[in-house]
């Protein structure tokens with residue numbers, strides 16, 4: 001593998017095997033997704049909590065901003081009430097790829113075929129990966145417990161990845177706790193065709209989150225990464241903060257003027273407002289989703305600098321791993 005290989009998912013080929021994970025609520029918008037696609041990766045707009053008109057506008061604006069060979073996708077959480085409407089809006093607006101997690105939708109494969117969009121579900125087990133392949137997935141993202149946001153497993157991506165690779169023939173993308181080009185090298189070496197990274201891209205200039213959100217990432221230490229029970233009905237990985245402390249301790253957080261945004265909500269707190277507050281920089285009321293390795297991020301970089309760094313680190317690791325003894329030592333260390 002001399003240098004980072006390209007990534008092919010169905011009809012799409014991009015120069016770099018890197019997908020920027022979708023981040024609701026309006027954390028990954030056109031600006032971030034377009035910057036990633038311009039560098040040669042796959043940029044994902046998170047459509048969750050956007051209106052159809054907003055989502056259409058974001059896609060059109062990303063298309064105008066993309067100046068490079070990458071691809072554009074949209075992510076929508078299966079758990080939201082307007083899932084069907086938003087997926088059809090995104091697909092009819094001319095995206096290359098659609099990703100979704102937190103539940104199984106059979107319809108999205110039918111719509112993908114109708115609109116000519118590659119469908120890539122986010123799964124956390126070989127069983128779900130196999131089912132997705134049967135339904136028509138072009139690839140699967142395998143997300144482990146290291147990932148930020150809602151989680152479908154308590155197992156590491158390092159454990160699940162080999163099982164999924166055994167179970168399916170479609171490309172497998174590894175996700176959760178991937179921060180450096182070194183990590184990318186080792187996941188590809190293990191058989192993944194690409195990686196999905198979100199936390200690294202949240203700490204970028206082009207990310208739509210307010211400065212206090214990004215600063216909270218920079219200040220975070222390893223032990224600040226905690227699990228909360230989300231009102232979506234799934235666990236989630238977030239940063240220790242006034243709100244996550246309350247959620248963990250089981251304190252009741254009143255929900256006012258519920259908009260009914262989820263198909264099913266436990267009602268313990270409003271996940272939509274909590275994520276929105278975080279994005280706007282309200283650390284007191286916000287829920288700050290972040291992956292397990294956020295503590296290793298020490299700078300807010302432009303997307304082009306992130307790509308440059310990832311490629312350098314990848315090439316460096318590839319060079320070092322020509323020495324089998326070094327490679328074996330690194331595998332043990334990971």
Ligand SMILES: Cc1cc2nc3c(=O)[nH]c(=O)nc-3n(C[C@H](O)[C@H](O)[C@H](O)COP(=O)(O)O)c2cc1C
Pocket residue numbers: 020021022023024025027046048075076077100101122143146147148149150175176177178196197198199200202288289290291292293
């Ligand atoms: C702030 C934040 C918001 C996220 N929102 C979503 C989302 O709306 N939909 C989704 O499928 N995944 C979401 N994720 C998960 C990411 O897309 C990605 O798969 C995961 O975070 C990868 O792990 P990493 O952050 O350690 O790179 C979110 C992650 C973060 C950090």
